[in-house]
Amino acid sequence: MAAETADIEDHEGPIIEVKGLVNRFGEQVVHDGLDLTVERGEIIGVVGGSGTGKTVLMRSILGLQSFTAGDVHIFGKPVKGLGEQEELEVRRRFGVLFQNGALFSTLTVAENVQVPLREFHKMSQELMDEIAGYKIGLTGLGPEAGPKYPSELSGGMRKRAALARALALDPRLLFLDEPTAGLDPIAAAAFDELILELSEALGLTVFLITHDLDTLYTICDRVAVLADKTVLAAAPIEELLEIDHPWIQEYFKGPRGRAASAAKTANRNREAATA
Numbered sequence: 196m197a198a199e200t201a202d203i204e205d206h207e208g209p210i211i212e213v214k215g216l217v218n219r220f221g222e223q224v225v226h227d228g229l230d231l232t233v234e235r236g237e238i239i240g241v242v243g244g245s246g247t248g249k250t251v252l253m254r255s256i257l258g259l260q261s262f263t264a265g266d267v268h269i270f271g272k273p274v275k276g277l278g279e280q281e282e283l284e285v286r287r288r289f290g291v292l293f294q295n296g297a298l299f300s301t302l303t304v305a306e307n308v309q310v311p312l313r314e315f316h317k318m319s320q321e322l323m324d325e326i327a328g329y330k331i332g333l334t335g336l337g338p339e340a341g342p343k344y345p346s347e348l349s350g351g352m353r354k355r356a357a358l359a360r361a362l363a364l365d366p367r368l369l370f371l372d373e374p375t376a377g378l379d380p381i382a383a384a385a386f387d388e389l390i391l392e393l394s395e396a397l398g399l400t401v402f403l404i405t406h407d408l409d410t411l412y413t414i415c416d417r418v419a420v421l422a423d424k425t426v427l428a429a430a431p432i433e434e435l436l437e438i439d440h441p442w443i444q445e446y447f448k449g450p451r452g453r454a455a456s457a458a459k460t461a462n463r464n465r466e467a468a469t470a
Contacts (some may be wrong), residue, residue: 197243199437200222200328201236204459207299208234208403209232209234209235209269210234210235210266210269210270210367211231211232211233211256211267211268211269211270211368211400211402212232212233212266212268212269212273213229213230213231213232213252213262213265213267213268214230214245214265214266214267215228215230215264215266216228216229216231216252216255216262216264216265216266216267216327217228217229217262217263217264217265217284218248218251218255218260218262218263219251220289221288221420225247225248225251225424226244226248226251226252226255226262226265226424226425227424227425227437227450228265228424228425229252229421229424229425229426230425231252231419231426232344232429233400233402234400234451235400236394236399236400236452237400237401237416238390238391238394238400238401238403238415238416239401239402239403239415239418239419239429239447240387240388240403240404240405240410240411240415240417240418240419241253241402241403241404241405241415241418241419242404242405242406242411242420242421243420243421243422243442244421244422244442247421247422247442248421248424248426249404250294250372252357252405252421253370253372253402253404254466255267255274255342256269256291256370256402257274257289257291257370258275258282258286261414265309267452269284269285269289269290270367270368271384272275272285281410285313287291287311287335287364287369288364288366288367289366289368289369289370290311290360290361290362290363290364290366290368290369290370291361291362291369291370291372292354292357292361292369292370292371292372292374293357293372294372294373295377297357298344298345298353298356298357298360298418299343300344300346300418301395302344302357303341303343303344304331304336304340304341304343304345304359305327305328305331305342305363306327306343307328307345307356307359307360308327308328308331308356308360308363309326309363310360310363311360311363311364312326312327312363312364315364325361327341327359327413329342329361330359330363331356331360332341332360333355333359333362333393334355334357334358334359334362334389334393335355335385335389336352336355340352340356348398349382350377350378350382351378351379351382351385351386354374354375354378354386355386357388358374358389362397365397366398366399367393367400367454368397368399368401368402369399369400369401369402370401370402370403371390371401371402371403371404372404372406373404373405373406374386374390374403374405374410375387375405375407375410376405376406377382380409383407383409384396384409384413387409387414388413388415389411390414391413392413394414403415407438408446408447408451408454408455410457411431411432411435411455412455412456413434416431417429417430417432418431418432419434420435420440420441420442420443422440422443427440427442427443428440432447432456435448436448436449454467455465
């Protein structure tokens, strides 16, 4: 186990590497020869129209989706064909915040955070309580959130509680599926800032599915665009804007895209003025 952990930690190549991915459901082909590489320490956003398979791609990388063809490596390890112990070691190195949080409604916030700890480790209840309290605080929630149930929390607090659970095992890689969906603009902006702060402080690599243009402009190093059953491009937004593809042009240069770009420029100007 220790040797396997060191092997993962010492991996110097891409954190995620997808080559020739094919996902087919009956007659429907969702991905056909999709390639994507995610480098250590970056925040990559994944966008695309309905039916382009953003969540299917994430599930394929996580090993939750059996893909038709292609190769997927995470931490240099193939998603398919790992032994049980090696698979567990890979799984404990990433955390996932599923769409809508997916918290267990019958468990308190603290108990939700403790679920991965119980799955992967044997430790005392006292230690689990201490770790859960730390992770809850790390996401900006107060200690009073721990004994509450998800139904007693606001939407923004539930997202943070789900993030605390995703961080329970000190992952190196974080998957986020529409993390700001359903949040008001102020709560969404605060969540974006939290992700940026945590990624820098903890050295996280972040794989982020989102439709939120403000999120893409604010925190993403690159954006991967899914279209035509593949990754059309994966680059900083400034480079994507130069690509003459109808979906990219409509998405990034439409009214919402222009507003998000203007907001980022205004923020940069304010930061420069106060520096």
